[in-house]
Amino acid sequence: MALDLGPLVTHPPLLLAASVLLSPLIHLRACLRSRRTSHIPGIRYGALPLLGPWIGAYHFLRDPEAVLREGHAQHPTGCFKVATLTDEIIIASGQEKFLEYIAAPDSVLNGIDAINSAIQFEWTMGAGVYHRPYHIALVRGKLTQGVGKFLPDMQVEVDRLLREKVGEPEGWEEVDVHGVMINMIATTVNMALGGTRLAHDQAYLKEAIQYTFDMMFSAELVRSLPAWAKELAMPFTPVYRNKKRCEKMVGEYIEERLKATENGEVATEDMLQWLIDAAPAEERTMVQLNERLLSFQVAAIHTTTVTLTTAIYILCALPEVYLEPLRAEIRQNCPDGRFTKEALDRLTEVDSFLRECGRTGPIGTVASGRYARADFHFRDGTLIPQGCMVFGNTPVLHRILSKEEARFDGFRSSRLAEGGEGKKQPQLVSTGGDNLNFGHGRHACPGRFFAAAEVKLILAKLILRYDMELIPGTKPMRMYIGTTKIPETKLKIRMRAATS
Template identity: 35%
Template sequence: MASGGGAFLCSTLLSDVHLLQHDMDQSAQLACILLAVLCATLYLRIRFDTLRTIPTIGPSAPVLSYIAAYKFLRNAQEVLQEGYNKHKVFKVAMLDRWIVVVSGAKMNEELRRLPDEAMSFIDAADEITQSKYTIAPDVQKHPIHVKVIKEHLTRNLAPLLPDIAEEVDYSFQELIPAKQDEWLAVPAYKTMSEVIARASNRVFVGISLCRNPQYLEIASSFAAEVLRGCTVMGLMPNFLKPIIGPHLPWSRRAIKRMAPHVIPIIEQRQRQLEAHGEDWTGKPNDLLMWLVEEANHAGLANNMNLLVQSILTANFVAVHTSSITFTHALYHLAANSQYTEILRDEVESIIQQDGWTKIALGKMWKLDSFLKESQRVNGTSHISVMRIALKDVVLSDGTMIPAGTFVAAAATSTHLDEENYENAEIFNPFRFSDKRLEDGEKNKHQYVSTSSEYIGFGHGKHACPGRFFAANELKVMLAHIVLNYDVMFENEGKKPDNIFVATTVLPAPDAKVLFRKRSL
């Protein structure tokens, strides 16, 4: 029995071994098939990748490109600078797309000159912000705010300037109650954002709402909510965006919260238009009024949501970028107090002669230069002059850009290029005012002027349409500070390092600046 049992056991074991070998053979065959399919898929993706001929910074193979995307998320400027140093045109990986980047002033100029039917700025702006999900779907379909900002807002800067100056003065007195004999520590980014929100909304919706705490909280927080939505959308593949995007809560919540503040005013103004036509005594001269009229002309008078969304969009554009830009400049002033007296002398002499007027601001060349130089060395984004190819485009160096490709210029690298600016890494506050003293250079180097070497506002006909308003607002704020305060960092510290999130450049958000009321 023992012998028979052993034979049976051996037989069973042999059978199990054969079955195991059979299963292993099948598994090996399956693994080989899967490996072959994977290799074939990778080969086909690489072989037919329309961007494969464009040099890549970092690994470009499927899957491995996500390593490059992660590095870009952590240190975009390092990646962009490497490409800028090596290539006229290159590509970098993001989690949801490739970005093709052009290098140098000549390529910046070529990109901005490409016609709209070949390269679209509007599509690029919508793509980078995912605006129909993160900002407002109606505004994407009917961007009436763009025309209003380009035409009405820019045309009315002179009559609006006294209101901006008044609101800036009122805001600083309330938010920075500094005294002559002691220093007051102020959370710079937060406070400057609030001043900008108040001053901007004095022009957007009038004095009653621009001082309403609930309205201001909605308008100011909207920028952070848009960026939160952009981050979420940027982390997911394209096929999921139409599924997830409509369910993002932040835009819909902001519209719902803003509506009760804005819609009653819209309805009141519509009644005034019906009763008096387009001209009556006391008619408001603000962005909301122009939006109402533009909506009426476009046959969209009943689309209240569109008007609410347009006000929110204007706030996103104005408050977000201007807050970043001005805080950078304030940090430079606090770290270099020797410039305060120079700016103060210029502002004081001009205000005494011309008052708070647009003409007066135009004469403040040093103040203008200070803001422009701060934007040059810091900026708000490492990329600019963004476009999406609507058809295949061949650049002058022979690079073929396939339709659907996102293209941009390397802004920070351009601004820190020694071929464009002498001692480019150094903050020289009067670099541009000095240049304006040269023959024929008076207007070329104004803060609002763009060029292939200076693309902080974009470049060409699609440069930021609100830059004229923003520049005037920020100049009023900087002039007000140098006239009324001394500023510095604690222990005469240096400007804190910037914070980088992918291509976004942020001033240190928690840094405090010391303010002291100026002794007269």
């Protein structure tokens, strides 16, 4: 079940009022930070100095992409700052400056610190997740290498859920596609995390889906508090209660897996087993492993669902252009409808379509944040002061500044290889200054290879089995939560059994 975020993202004054009530200390900090960044121009701050960040935050909340485009138009090769409801951030406008700050060492500009500023890892996810992130190496290594191993079971789950949630309608039927996709993503992800015990527990999946929202809300509650107050406040937060509910649901299963490992009776390989095997002594407990599994839910469920739902909406808006060519490629490479990793890798037009979806409909309006542990100077002398954060300007880097640039061309990438001259097709999982949905540099998403295979698998299954289109008279809305852009979660589409 997905949360209905509509009232939250379509009523900016409501969010602005909430920020006044819930986070005055955070915004006071942003105002104080403004003094250290007075050399960097603010966008839409107005003429009143004390109210500038509040005015800027209101405009950024209403249409962040418009503010970012305006900033780039005024400072195409420089930096500017924008205000959010909870902070003030610096934007490196063009690609040259983006690549310059991305190359800075972690001792100066740190990517993990930037994420922690928003998520408050130590307090929301747990001290172990923050101080001992051994799971990242497992995702980059074991999970990536295990994609082919997990695909058969994931396909079984996708087929089962399509039968249950959609069926084989002969005529057009309206389908809550976001609701179907988030449940399908949660199920297939948890097949890799802990097998059918996790993937078939609907109560647990509901909590796993909810966990991200509980975590972000809890982070907002505690981020402006001193450490001693955070420790006192955490037992009263939604994320703490979510963890306790999950412990009751899967704690016994985790204990069983721990005991089996101690007895040398390991029967399966999945992320839970890899976590147990690699955990330092202080992390090899049910409580710590539950926290670690939930941290994967944040990374694996919602961003992947947003990516997939966005692609489906675009496909439904242009079925006459893309549905048949993509279906033909899938049938050619997977004639029996069963997908291996090698078969998914051969779907070059599907990959191109998804990459273009990410270019024109990116999840974030800003990208690849870095927190300044020390003063950082760009080559032209521009200063990012210690304690501030700098981000890339996604509309600029993805080249979606004008209507022509934003025009969707699903085969843009696949045509490059067809043109000969030794050109290689840019891949969905490849990162760079023009493809930031998985980040870029040392802190690019380590799970992107698993996520890409998962999205390709589900989209290919949908295309093989169904005709899809938007309901006449409807179209997806743009929805923003801070710097995050998400597709409309309540928009239904029309689906029927494939007729070709």
